[in-house]
Amino acid sequence: MKKPFSLIMAACLAVSLLAGCGSNTPAQAPAADSGSNASWQEVSADRKVMTIGDTTFNSENWEETVDPHRTYNGWACIRYGIGETLVHYTDTMELEPWLAKSWENDGNCTWTITLQDNVTFSNGRKMDGNAVKQCLEHLLANHDRAPSDTKITDIKADGQVLTIITSEPNPALMNYLGDPYGCIIDVDASDFDKGIVIGTGPYVVKDMVTDDHLTLTKNENYWNGTPRIDELTIRTLSDGDTLSAALQAGDIDAAYGMAYEAYPNFENDDYQFSSIQTSRAFFASMNMTSPIIQDAAVRKAIAMGINKEGFVKTMLDGHGVPANGAFPNGFSNFGGEKVTTENYDPEGAKEVLEKAGWVDNDGDGIREKDGVKLSIRWLTYPSRQELPLLAESVQATLKEIGMDVDINCTANRREFLADMNSWDIYASALVTAPSGDPQYFFTTSCMPGMSYNFGAYENKEVSAMIEELSTEFDTAKRGELAVRLQQAILDDNAFVFCSFLQMNMISKSNVTGYTAHASDYYQVTADLDIN
Template sequence: MKKKFIPILLALCLVISMIAGCSNSSDKGKTSGEQAKKTFVFGDTTFNPENSEPDVNPHNSSSGWAALRYGIGETLFRYSESMKIEPWLAKSFQLVDKNTWKITLQDNVYFTSGRHMDGAAVKECLENLVKVHKRAAGDLKIKNITADGQTVTIVTSVPVPALPNYLADPYGCIYDIQAGVTKDGIVSATGPYKAVSLVTGQRINLVKNEKYWNGKPKIDEITVRTISDGDTLTMALQSGEIDAAYGMPYASYPLFQNDKYVFTSTATSRAFFAWMNFKSEITKDSAVRKAIAMGIDKKGFVETLLKGNGYPASGVFPSSFTFGNEAVRTETYDPEGAKKILEDAGWIDTDGDGIREKDGKKLVIRWLTYPSRQELPLLAESAQATLKKIGISVEINSTADHNSIRVNPAAWDVYASAMITAPTGDPEYFFTYCTLDKSSTNNGKYHSDKLEQLAQEMSQTFDKEKREKLAIEMQQTILDDNAYVFASHLRMSMIAKSKVTGLVAHPCDFYEITANLDIN
């Protein structure tokens, strides 16, 4: 009887060991009855100082994007899938008069510091924002703020019709000013996840907010890894090092078009466009700017290099907007017409080397861009090829150090970048951010008396239809001057393992990691 029992015991031990070996590695070290932690690793090409996101402090440069994308921070208002403004940390709001907004806050919101989010906390945060963030101060034009329990009253120095839209900007993430900002740039905010460690340009580690006010986060620990190289990002998702990816190279898409992965995609207002430098001896020439606009093959760029993951742009905004592409006139791809424009302006190829000259100076464009947005080096190469055909030489400088170079007008002629042109769902954002004398990022030092006048009118206009008409006229003004060349808008995609749910691409390119994110 004893001899029969030993083989049975050995077989039973073998089965138990096999079951243990097949269990999730996250179970290791767990005591009986303890649940395994759910973890999620997200690879992102854009979370780095190169994109003005060195940390997650919303009041530091563009770091609010990371705070909002990764579920750390939330704003008083947010955008629906159709880009309609709606309350979020705010419960409701009232326009008392043209300069006064009364905002009622949600009752049950707490910062991860443990402090209750009341009117006083919001007042402190917004006052600090306009003190340290130049663009926010220019947008919001706050004169004073008062707090009373769960209400905040904002008085602006002039009417700001788009105030709720601006308060939904990433810089508007509400955090606990009294808790402070760590030396690594971490804040205590209200989102479903709390940042616990951060290495700029490399990664951020998050844990779920156990007291989140708007649902129960499903993931215990999240790591966001900065992976700016497309091939490395591809291999990381293939090997299982990461569970999802933002910014995957289009050439890699076919590798993931199977039942092991899922795509989430949406059309956005992210534009890839070129800024003309009006301090440059080359691009301050209106003929050169017009020839560049006529010499870039937008359709070819979208179809050949973007692999259809975008659509040609005419103006600032996509055609899905009522004030978008279809409403404006722009230069079309016309190499022969561009050649004539240059010849009539005195740019002639006298030595037969294929590059035009004028007054002894070669027509050479210094094209500045950056690599973390994979579309931008592709746009540079496409422009280099097509502009060469009309006698313009393009020297490409694609560098992560572009932010320090673009502020020097002597260092470049054309600067190509990518940005969401209407993250607030309102047209005023782009013009106040990029095109006016007071704009914080008017890189090319463009000036137009007409545009300044139209912008002033828009800033005082509450009527939606009138704002849209002004937006069309403002777009047409900068397009007639060829101050900017809009090449394409992006269809944004994220790719995840098939077991990932709740990761949804949003038209404004915010709200990536939410309480709904799960992994099975």
């Protein structure tokens, strides 16, 4: 980690970006010789404009567009107020009605969903059963995860009532339909080639340039209140130092993903914080195809050699929560406090490695076995500010037990993930319970062949429990299965859960309605305002 060089580069980027940004300019001021008597203040006085800097709206995070039917692009669709889902999550991650007024299940494979009566898409089309049916069918035909998540085999529409049939009992169906990919859009009016969709939310896409910006205007047909901002720009600022400089300079009005070290710059009356703990976990996935990771002693020593409390206290300045399992402590009935994991124990880790034959024969501080150095290739990415810091912390503590960590922190992580021979551990950030239900994490990350099972983890007993979880309706039994599943993957040391995000969104003091939510979804709502 060459911090001086990175800081210089960040400063240069900030200067160039801020110089050309002009993000608070809603329209060009009249030229001096234009003949217009309107002043700049008069031109802009009747319009409210706002700019939010965001580190995550980029292709690196699989958020290239706002099309919810494409990989993880639905996060941008729902975050920025373009799309809405049938159900909404409270900050305790309970389901509540949103575009759906009510729903019920027959105890087996049939769900009946009654839609709200007064919802229109931003183009004025009524959101009825046929429109939602068309949307869900397009989702199932195009999305990579939705078919296996929802298990929907048939949809019927009758006025404002949908009847959904699943291939097998799916107790988490409504939870999955609250996922960002479940945003209800007008399929006929959306431009899927450009990744721009027509939703029911308070804002409409005006302009979008991937990895640069998204410009939105208010939805004049919004069904649930009056949006207060006339024009809103989401500006991609993936570098934390640049984001901080932009907010201090007044080129943006609010920020998502601010670096912790920059917080003191905003702890005054000119700014405000909105904070909440989330289930976004920062964790390491073991590459189970890597010969060195296949050694159970190495995996165990890694788990024992990572100082989670030290990472949160020192590297995150206390802005986070150390993790035990896949879910935060106190999270419903399957929180991490219900499982046991390896504690930070460097001396114990050394003993584990010694017994397994990993010793430092040449005295260079790094252990060897059968002529192979104990060197771990750690793959991660920079857009989540915690991840480079985690890599730096792990590199230091694992060196203490005789393990070398070679860090590859790259925005191009997809290329390396595709080559299983190029990395040993992948550290990422994932909301493990985005629907308030434990099933999501296990199906996406622990089942063979699934989208987030990057390390090719496979355990037949775990797979069997996931299958059981997927058809269990009883809430208490689902919680028990989730605890058993967490314990099984922790016993395998297939994952090391390091911390959970304490999310902080920062805005100027004249901004209202910019509120952090536990689901990490609803960033832009009709209540967002600037004075």
